[in-house]
Amino acid sequence: MIIGTGIDIVEISRVKNACRKWKDKFLKRIFTEKEIEYSRQKPFSFQHLAARFAAKEAVLKAFGDGFSKRVEWTEIEVWNEKSGRPIVKLYGHLKQLKDDRGIKDIIISLSHARNYAVASAILIAEG
Numbered sequence: 001m002i003i004g005t006g007i008d009i010v011e012i013s014r015v016k017n018a019c020r021k022w023k024d025k026f027l028k029r030i031f032t033e034k035e036i037e038y039s040r041q042k043p044f045s046f047q048h049l050a051a052r053f054a055a056k057e058a059v060l061k062a063f064g065d066g067f068s069k070r071v072e073w074t075e076i077e078v079w080n081e082k083s084g085r086p087i088v089k090l091y092g093h094l095k096q097l098k099d100d101r102g103i104k105d106i107i108i109s110l111s112h113a114r115n116y117a118v119a120s121a122i123l124i125a126e127g
Contacts (some may be wrong), residue, residue: 001124002122004062004063005061005122006057006058006060006121007058008054008055008118010050010054010057011050015046015050015053027049032077035079047117048112051078051119052110055121062106070093071092075090075095088106103124103126108120
């Protein structure tokens with residue numbers, strides 16, 4: 001059963017500018033080491049970072065609690081299976097909330113083009 005959906009769009013230039021201005025301070029505040037490593041291996045790394053940022057926002061919107069100030073960005077990790085399918089892993093407060101709500105899966109979709117990255121998230125509960 002679907003219990004929440006979220007979508008977000010990000011201007012890639014904003015992520016690129018933040019990375020250049022704040023460097024590792026920005027990266028480590030927003031992304032996990034796994035996300036940073038993955039994106040740095042790509043020719044257009046800022047597109048991949050922006051897509052992951054959009055996914056994190058989409059997941060928060062899907063939960064719909066307006067508690068984003070209590071959540072560390074790194075509590076949401078977005079990575080890809082070998083097939084390319086994006087996966088979300090939650091930690092900390094969000095993991096606990098996921099378990100408390102009986103959420104068995106979070107389905108996400110990512111896309112990016114020259115100027116924008118977009119992501120959607122769907123929360124699936126048991127039952």
